[in-house]
Amino acid sequence: xxxxxxxxxxxxxxxxxxxxxxxxxxxxxxxxxxxxxxxxxxxxxxxxxxxxxxxxxxxxxxxxxxxxxxxxxxxxxxxxxxxxxxxxxxxxxxxxxxxxxxxxxxxxxxxxxxxxxxxxxxxxxxxxxxxxxxxxxxxxxxxxxxxxxxxxxxxxxxxxxxxxxxxxxxxxxxxxxxxxxxxxxxxxxxxxxxxxxxxxxxxxxxxxxxxxxxxxxxxxxxxx
Amino acid sequence: xxxxxxxxxxxxxxxxxxxxxxxxxxxxxxxxxxxxxxxxxxxxxxxxxxxxxxxxxxxxxxxxxxxxxxxxxxxxxxxxxxxxxxxxxxxxxxxxxxxxxxxxxxxxxxxxxxxxxxxxxxxxxxx
Numbered sequence: 001x002x003x004x005x006x007x008x009x010x011x012x013x014x015x016x017x018x019x020x021x022x023x024x025x026x027x028x029x030x031x032x033x034x035x036x037x038x039x040x041x042x043x044x045x046x047x048x049x050x051x052x053x054x055x056x057x058x059x060x061x062x063x064x065x066x067x068x069x070x071x072x073x074x075x076x077x078x079x080x081x082x083x084x085x086x087x088x089x090x091x092x093x094x095x096x097x098x099x100x101x102x103x104x105x106x107x108x109x110x111x112x113x114x115x116x117x118x119x120x121x122x123x124x125x126x127x128x129x130x131x132x133x134x135x136x137x138x139x140x141x142x143x144x145x146x147x148x149x150x151x152x153x154x155x156x157x158x159x160x161x162x163x164x165x166x167x168x169x170x171x172x173x174x175x176x177x178x179x180x181x182x183x184x185x186x187x188x189x190x191x192x193x194x195x196x197x198x199x200x201x202x203x204x205x206x207x208x209x210x211x212x213x214x215x216x217x218x219x220x221x222x223x224x
Numbered sequence: 225x226x227x228x229x230x231x232x233x234x235x236x237x238x239x240x241x242x243x244x245x246x247x248x249x250x251x252x253x254x255x256x257x258x259x260x261x262x263x264x265x266x267x268x269x270x271x272x273x274x275x276x277x278x279x280x281x282x283x284x285x286x287x288x289x290x291x292x293x294x295x296x297x298x299x300x301x302x303x304x305x306x307x308x309x310x311x312x313x314x315x316x317x318x319x320x321x322x323x324x325x326x327x328x329x330x331x332x333x334x335x336x337x338x339x340x341x342x343x344x345x346x347x348x349x350x351x
Contacts, residue, residue: 040266040296040348044274046341105273109339110282153280173338174278181275181288223342 046107046223052098056209056216058138058188059091067143075211076118079127081193082201088146089206090136091115092188093218095179100224102180107223111176113189114167116214119205121162126194127204129153129170132187149190158204165214168206176220267296267348274344283335284313289346290327297324298351305336306343312336321351 060072061079064086071077080087091113095102113129134147141147154170162168170191178184193201207214270291277286287303298321305313313334330346 040268040299041345042268042272042347043343043345044272045343105275107276107338107341108278171280171282173282174280177276177278177338183275183277183288 044105049109049221049223050100052095052102052220052222054093054095054097054218054220056091056218057094057097058136059089059208059216060138060141061087061089062141062143062146063087064143070140070142072138072141073210075208076205077115077208077216078203078205079191079193080201080203081125081196081198082203083197083199085201085203086193086196087203088190088192089115090132090138090141090146090188090190091216092132092136092138092186095176095186095220098220102220102222103224104181106180108173108177108180109221109223111171111173111218111220113170113172114217114219115191115206116216117158117162117164117166117168117205118207118211118214120164121158121160121204122202123204124157124159125204126155126157127168127170127191128155128194129172130190130192131172131175131184132190135187147187147190152194153189155194167214172218176218180222267299267351268293272346274346276338276341276344277329278338279335282337282339284332284338284341285335286315286329286331287344288327288329292319292324292326292328292348294324294326296348296351297321299348300350301328301330301346301348303330303332303344303346305332305334305341306345307336307340308342312340319348319351 059077060070061077063069065084077089078087079089130149130152132147133150136147153172153175156168156170158168172189175184179186209215272289273291275288276284279285284305289301289303297319299319300316301319302316303314304311313332313336315330315332317328317330319328
């Protein structure tokens with residue numbers, strides 16, 4: 001956290017006032033008064049842009065048809081709009097592990113959450129990213145215990161036939177800024193189909209952090 | 225060379241300076257200006273902390289300014305978002321008095337993208 005004061009303006013004011021006083025003082029007895037005018041100036045100039053790339057520290061998914069089951073140890077996370085087997089993914093990153101640490105008053109320029117497709121997409125669907133508003137544990141969370149979420153942060157459409165290895169992204173700049181400043185507690189995100197409840201839905205499969213490649217990633221650029 | 229924001233207090237002080245009064249002394253320091261029996265004291269000497277609020281489109285919608293000395297209550301906080309030397313967003317808010325807690329949120333108009341901001345400046349006018 002930085003507290004920066006730049007008294008340049010006040011110095012300038014002081015110099016000008018002193019200059020005027022000198023000029024006035026050189027003549028007949030005279031002076032000036034400044035009534036009820038106080039100024040406080042502060043400027044925060046940010047440093048050069050930095051980038052922090054994080055791999056998920058927790059990820060899993062929940063399944064409506066298996067409402068008490070946990071899938072936190074699997075190498076994939078699934079998202080499905082099917083009304084019976086609705087599936088939602090959860091992912092969380094630890095911003096405190098960025099090195100150097102992101103200051104709490106940093107300005108976040110971009111934050112991009114990336115998931116990698118591990119099975120070719122079987123349908124064109126839109127997927128919503130939402131900030132989790134309650135805690136969840138990778139190894140225990142289930143459909144029945146899944147956390148509440150906030151409104152939609154970002155939506156991304158994946159088209160039919162999107163191939164394995166494709167990276168799907170969501171922009172979460174505002175959420176990450178709130179996490180950095182402490183305005184929101186960093187509880188990760190939920191990713192779900194934007195139109196759940198359809199018949200004969202098919203899952204979209206992404207690699208999880210347990211996979212050998214294509215782990216969920218968060219890329220943050222910021223000004224410290 | 226003074227930037228526009230730095231010229232603002234200059235103009236105000238010059239305006240006051242031309243109100244020539246009876247014999248009085250004048251002192252000046254980095255954080256204190258005084259004239260006669262009406263000292264002028266900047267209300268905060270150790271700077272502010274700025275925290276931005278960004279919407280889902282990546283635009284800065286407001287800035288929370290903290291670390292403001294309680295004695296600034298009753299003044300007006302004017303904030304400018306800057307890109308290089310150009311202002312790209314601004315806003316102001318009155319600081320309550322009494323009961324000012326040292327934190328104020330300024331809603332920003334123009335709402336620039338966070339990628340378009342390199343600095344933020346604030347001026348408290350008064351109290």
